[in-house]
Amino acid sequence: xxxxxxxxxxxxxxxxxxxxxxxxxxxxxxxxxxxxxxxxxxxxxxxxxxxxxxxxxxxxxxxxxxxxxxxxxxxxxxxxxxxxxxxxxxxxxxxxxxxxxxxxxxxxxxxxxxxxxxxxxxxxxxxxxxxxxxxxxxxxxxxxxxxxxxxxxxxxxxxxxxxxxxxxxxxxxxxxxxxxxxxxxxxxxxxxxxxxxxxxxxxxxxxxxxxxxxxxxxxxxxxxxxxxxxxxxxxxxxxxxxxxxxxxxxxxxxxxxxxxxxxxxxxxxxxxxx
Amino acid sequence: xxxxxxxxxxxxxxxxxxxxxxxxxxxxxxxxxxxxxxxxxxxxxxxxxxxxxxxxxxxxxxxxxxxxxxxxxxxxxxxxxxxxxxxxxxxxxxxxxxxxxxxxxxxxxxxxxxxxxxxxxxxxxxxxxxxxxxxxxxxxxxxxxxxxxxxxxxxxxxxxxxxxxxxxxxxxxxxxxxxxxxxxxxxxxxxxxxxxxxxxxxxxxxxxxxxxxxxxxxxxxxxxxxxxxxxxxxxxxxxxxxxxxxxxxxxxxxxxxxxxxxxxxxxxxxxxxxxxxxxxxxxxxxxxxxxxxxxxxxxxxxxxxxxxxxxxxxxxxxxxxxxxxxxxxxxxxxxxxxxxxxxxxxxxxxxxxxxxxxxxxxxxxxxxxxxxxxxxxxxxxxxxxxxxxxxxxxxxxxxxxxxxxxxxxxxxxxxxxxxxxxxxxxxxxxxxxxxxxxxxxxxxxxxxxxxxxxx
Numbered sequence: 001x002x003x004x005x006x007x008x009x010x011x012x013x014x015x016x017x018x019x020x021x022x023x024x025x026x027x028x029x030x031x032x033x034x035x036x037x038x039x040x041x042x043x044x045x046x047x048x049x050x051x052x053x054x055x056x057x058x059x060x061x062x063x064x065x066x067x068x069x070x071x072x073x074x075x076x077x078x079x080x081x082x083x084x085x086x087x088x089x090x091x092x093x094x095x096x097x098x099x100x101x102x103x104x105x106x107x108x109x110x111x112x113x114x115x116x117x118x119x120x121x122x123x124x125x126x127x128x129x130x131x132x133x134x135x136x137x138x139x140x141x142x143x144x145x146x147x148x149x150x151x152x153x154x155x156x157x158x159x160x161x162x163x164x165x166x167x168x169x170x171x172x173x174x175x176x177x178x179x180x181x182x183x184x185x186x187x188x189x190x191x192x193x194x195x196x197x198x199x200x201x202x203x204x205x206x207x208x209x210x211x212x213x214x215x216x217x218x219x220x221x222x223x224x225x226x227x228x229x230x231x232x233x234x235x236x237x238x239x240x241x242x243x244x245x246x247x248x249x250x251x252x253x254x255x256x257x258x259x260x261x262x263x264x265x266x267x268x269x270x271x272x273x274x
Numbered sequence: 275x276x277x278x279x280x281x282x283x284x285x286x287x288x289x290x291x292x293x294x295x296x297x298x299x300x301x302x303x304x305x306x307x308x309x310x311x312x313x314x315x316x317x318x319x320x321x322x323x324x325x326x327x328x329x330x331x332x333x334x335x336x337x338x339x340x341x342x343x344x345x346x347x348x349x350x351x352x353x354x355x356x357x358x359x360x361x362x363x364x365x366x367x368x369x370x371x372x373x374x375x376x377x378x379x380x381x382x383x384x385x386x387x388x389x390x391x392x393x394x395x396x397x398x399x400x401x402x403x404x405x406x407x408x409x410x411x412x413x414x415x416x417x418x419x420x421x422x423x424x425x426x427x428x429x430x431x432x433x434x435x436x437x438x439x440x441x442x443x444x445x446x447x448x449x450x451x452x453x454x455x456x457x458x459x460x461x462x463x464x465x466x467x468x469x470x471x472x473x474x475x476x477x478x479x480x481x482x483x484x485x486x487x488x489x490x491x492x493x494x495x496x497x498x499x500x501x502x503x504x505x506x507x508x509x510x511x512x513x514x515x516x517x518x519x520x521x522x523x524x525x526x527x528x529x530x531x532x533x534x535x536x537x538x539x540x541x542x543x544x545x546x547x548x549x550x551x552x553x554x555x556x557x558x559x560x561x562x563x564x565x566x567x568x569x570x571x572x573x574x575x576x577x578x579x580x581x582x583x584x585x586x587x588x589x590x591x592x593x594x595x596x597x598x599x600x601x602x603x604x605x606x607x608x609x610x611x612x613x614x615x616x617x618x619x620x621x622x623x624x625x626x627x628x629x630x631x632x633x634x635x636x637x638x639x640x641x642x643x644x645x646x647x648x649x650x651x652x653x654x655x656x657x658x659x660x661x662x663x664x665x666x667x668x669x670x671x672x673x674x675x676x677x678x679x680x681x682x683x684x685x686x687x688x689x690x691x692x693x694x695x696x697x698x699x700x701x702x703x704x705x706x707x708x709x710x711x712x713x714x715x716x717x718x719x720x721x722x723x724x725x726x727x728x729x
Contacts, residue, residue, distance in 0.1 A: 160564060162572065240545050242567055
């Protein structure tokens with residue numbers, strides 16, 4: 001079963017790569033046929049990916065919460081969130097930005113080494129499983145929002161400078177990009193909040209010393225604060241879409257830093273991802 | 275059967291001549307009836323738009339057909355034939371097909387990629403069809419041309435990018451707002467250009483139109499045309515707060531809208547962007563307005579740059595459209611070949627030869643050991659019988675094919691000999707043999723279609 005899971009994993013990666021190439025062609029040529037095939041390959045890859053995760057979990061008696069697995073789950077969640085968002089905003093061009101990220105996550109997951117026996121016994125709890133799942137989904141949503149925020153700033157720059165490049169023609173309208181970003185954050189933020197809450201409950205239960213001073217916990221709090229501010233500013237319309245796009249980019253940058261810190265800073269109690 | 279085209283367009287004739295040669299919808303029935311009443315023209319379609327008048331015809335002869343159409347045009351519009359001919363262009367057979375395909379693909383239009391021409395050609399074809407002026411050839415040709423038009427529009431981006439100032443403004447506004455439905459526009463100045471741009475914006479679903487002008491009466495007049503609201507010039511800056519798009523085209527010699535005005539109206543807008551189009555010369559809106567957050571300003575030069583860039587894009591797409599045209603042209607040429615007398619005669623002879631050889635083989639088996647001399651005699655005998663049987667019909671077919679509805683004879687002959695059942699369709703050895711044999715006959719006979727089977 002584990003072997004089948006590995007084969008399916010590589011199948012999924014190859015299909016995502018094919019989808020990336022097709023999305024790229026679609027982005028350049030804007031021919032609907034390419035986007036159809038790209039979506040088809042992404043969907044097929046997603047099915048293989050899902051089956052691979054499921055089979056591996058069955059073979060190993062659960063999904064180990066190590067670095068490679070987290071990245072594989074993040075790639076899976078990213079494709080899932082992309083499909084949900086694409087269904088909502090009906091713009092396929094975002095696939096050109098998000099599917100390659102999934103491919104990169106899949107590849108990087110295979111380059112990371114797993115430290116056997118490093119996991120804390122505190123992990124053996126259902127709350128942590130849900131905590132990780134929620135955070136992974138939220139991070140996927142934040143990545144989608146980050147891609148949207150970046151696209152917004154690029155498109156706004158081109159509109160301001162009166163550019164008529166291919167990029168300008170291919171990217172959706174500012175209103176559409178802003179909508180995607182807002183919805184992605186609106187989807188991710190409650191998941192992130194719930195995930196953090198579960199983590200905090202578990203920390204209080206087990207009460208490891210100075211858990212709140214852990215760099216990863218503090219950074220997670222910062223991410224929560226940034227996206228919380230984004231939501232408040234956006235929905236109260238107290239900031240321009242440009243300002244909130246920058247805020248979303250900062251938030252995604254923090255998510256990336258958080259992922260790196262978790263794997264490079266040995267200090268702190270939060271070592272589940274190692 | 276000869277395809278001909280006689281026409282004139284914006285490329286060959288000025289408006290003074292074009293306007294004298296139009297065939298409006300209510301006159302098409304009469305014109306088509308006149309055109310096809312003689313012995314020369316079998317089918318006809320008249321395309322008449324503001325930029326072109328073209329008569330497509332299936333004629334019994336190329337030169338007679340052209341003469342008949344030119345005479346008809348001159349007589350119908352009471353024009354001097356020599357003067358008329360100077361503005362006309364002519365196409366024959368393949369040239370007609372290619373030209374029509376280029377026309378429906380809007381490659382021959384004044385604005386490449388414009389969408390109207392396909393509808394206009396469809397309308398012209400409908401007139402001809404309803405007046406029984408078309409038959410097999412034009413039904414096939416025009417339906418295929420619509421396919422070309424459709425393919426070009428769906429497989430290329432030839433009509434995607436705006437190539438007029440007002441449409442470029444709409445395209446840019448859509449890059450900001452996505453859809454213009456429910457938006458509010460403010461028209462400053464009641465000039466022609468701002469009216470045209472406003473008209474296009476309204477057609478995109480804009481909710482309300484505010485019009486401001488120094489002369490309030492003029493503002494009211496324009497506002498009524500769009501079921502909008504005229505506002506006092508003094509209230510302009512206050513009402514700008516409600517607008518999503520501002521179109522400015524006044525005759526003022528100084529900036530009417532400054533950065534300060536816009537900054538003030540942006541307060542309390544809840545993050546709504548403001549898109550300003552300044553089509554006045556000298557400009558009405560201070561360029562520094564573009565520095566404000568969520569404000570996008572385009573003047574006439576910016577819009578012209580967008581139009582130029584889009585035109586270049588359309589030219590690139592036109593090259594892709596040419597490939598589609600060639601593809602469809604090949605398909606039509608293949609079909610048309612089946613209506614030509616030469617390949618038909620060749621196919622009949624090939625079929626007869628296949629039957630003859632089959633029967634000869636069977637007979638030889640039954641007769642047993644025959645000498646080479648006997649075999650040659652029997653072979654020559656069968657050849658002679660087949661040749662004599664086919665000589666009369668093929669000669670008469672060639673003569674009949676030259677007539678006005680000649681292709682009908684060809685079609686009948688193909689049907690009687692079952693050529694279309696075996697040639698190109700179906701499968702099996704007989705079809706392969708026939709196709710090979712037909713090819714051999716055509717290649718050996720060349721243009722001179724002899725009566726012998728080469729035996």
